[in-house]
Amino acid sequence: MNAIEKSEHTPMKSGTTVERKSDREIVVTRTFDAPARIVFEAWTKPELFRRWWVPKSMGMTLLSCELDVRVGGGYRLEFAHPSASEPIAFFGKYLDVIPPSRIVWSNDETDGGAITTVTFEEKAGKTLLVLHELYPSKEALDANAGMENAMSETFSQLDELLVALGVTVRQ
Amino acid sequence: MVQYNRSDLDVSFAALSDATRRGVLEQLWRGDASITDLAEKFHMTLTGMKKHIGVLEQAGFVTTKKLGRVRTCKLGQRRLEEEAAWIDKYRKLWDARFDALDQVVEEIKQEEKHDERNRKK
Numbered sequence: 001m002n003a004i005e006k007s008e009h010t011p012m013k014s015g016t017t018v019e020r021k022s023d024r025e026i027v028v029t030r031t032f033d034a035p036a037r038i039v040f041e042a043w044t045k046p047e048l049f050r051r052w053w054v055p056k057s058m059g060m061t062l063l064s065c066e067l068d069v070r071v072g073g074g075y076r077l078e079f080a081h082p083s084a085s086e087p088i089a090f091f092g093k094y095l096d097v098i099p100p101s102r103i104v105w106s107n108d109e110t111d112g113g114a115i116t117t118v119t120f121e122e123k124a125g126k127t128l129l130v131l132h133e134l135y136p137s138k139e140a141l142d143a144n145a146g147m148e149n150a151m152s153e154t155f156s157q158l159d160e161l162l163v164a165l166g167v168t169v170r171q
Numbered sequence: 172m173v174q175y176n177r178s179d180l181d182v183s184f185a186a187l188s189d190a191t192r193r194g195v196l197e198q199l200w201r202g203d204a205s206i207t208d209l210a211e212k213f214h215m216t217l218t219g220m221k222k223h224i225g226v227l228e229q230a231g232f233v234t235t236k237k238l239g240r241v242r243t244c245k246l247g248q249r250r251l252e253e254e255a256a257w258i259d260k261y262r263k264l265w266d267a268r269f270d271a272l273d274q275v276v277e278e279i280k281q282e283e284k285h286d287e288r289n290r291k292k
Contacts, residue, residue, distance in 0.1 A: 016269055018262040023188045026261070030269045034276045038283075042275045052275050055267035131265075138184065 023138035028131040036122040039129060040100035043118065044069040054079070063087055071097050075105065112140025186230035191215070192223050196232060196246065203245040206235075 016030045032039050042048045050065040063078040076091040089109060096104035101120050107113030114133040121128040135141035186192055191213055198204060198212065210220035224244055227233040231247045 016262055016266040018258050018265065020184075020258065023184055028262075028265045030265070032269075032273065032276055034280055038276055038279050039272075041279060042272055048275050048279075052268055052271035055264075055271050057267045058264070129269075138188070 021132075024135045024141055026133045026141070030129050032127045032129060033125075034127060035100075035125060036120040036127045037100040039120050039127045040103075043103060044099075053077070060088075069094055069097055069103065071095070073097075112136055114141070182230045183232070186226050186232055189223070189226075192227055195220075195223060195227065195244075199233065199244060199246045203243050205241045205243050207241070209244065 016028065019027050021027050042052065044067065046065045046067045049067060050062050053065075054060055054062045060079045060081045063080050065077050067073075067075045069075075071094060073094045074091065075094070076089060078087040078089050080087050090107065092106040092108040092113065094103065094105045095115070096102060096117075102117070104115065104117045106115055112135060114135045117132045117134070119130045119132075121130070133141075187196075194213060195209055198209065204212075206217065206220050206224055209215075209224070210217050213220065215223075224233060224235060228235060228247075233244050234247045235242050235244050237243075
């Protein structure tokens, strides 16, 4: 291995990009090797959605997943984590649904929740997915962005702490 | 691991919300510059540029050093790394999700192919 390969930059092997577009917006992009209708299906059928939304690295378990993907329909996800005594719920409403190219939903579990827009753009059998989160204010973004991310981070830190202290949580 | 907290991030993002300040950071990526140089480059008064540098300095993006009568600005490396770490964590979450989604998508594709073959038989 030479010095250049040892560079500290994280390799972008799968091509997920994240950009903070403005102080209220975050944009995530990724290309999938499948037609848009298939990717759309994986976002809208609960039995498929629950298989990928909570990666193992998050350290959380998805207890329930209800998705009623149509305009005006709602969703509710409940998570469990070894360090949390109560399940943690994420919920909101679908504001716009255009199969297989667009889903817009609200995030209502907190006051400053974002409006999330996902678009699926097909080109030569591949699909460019663009996920756009628009927060009501800059403060809301800083407080809520990647809630699940921040949460799993917090929990894993707590886990480490507990392991270090040699104790288990008793609520 | 990089440590950070929310209020630090607030200051950082506020500092980055201004186009001139982002321009100044870009300029400093290329090399250190004096406040006078920067004021000229961005067509501003010395006082105006001093204010911008003050905000960037407070957020830790820039450090300044006075050499004789000239104040030189350079990038504050540590804070840029923190900022990158915040985005990087967010990216890692989506990356993990999307890797799992890849597998689900691949399975649906295979099933469809299988169904198609069966239909042709």
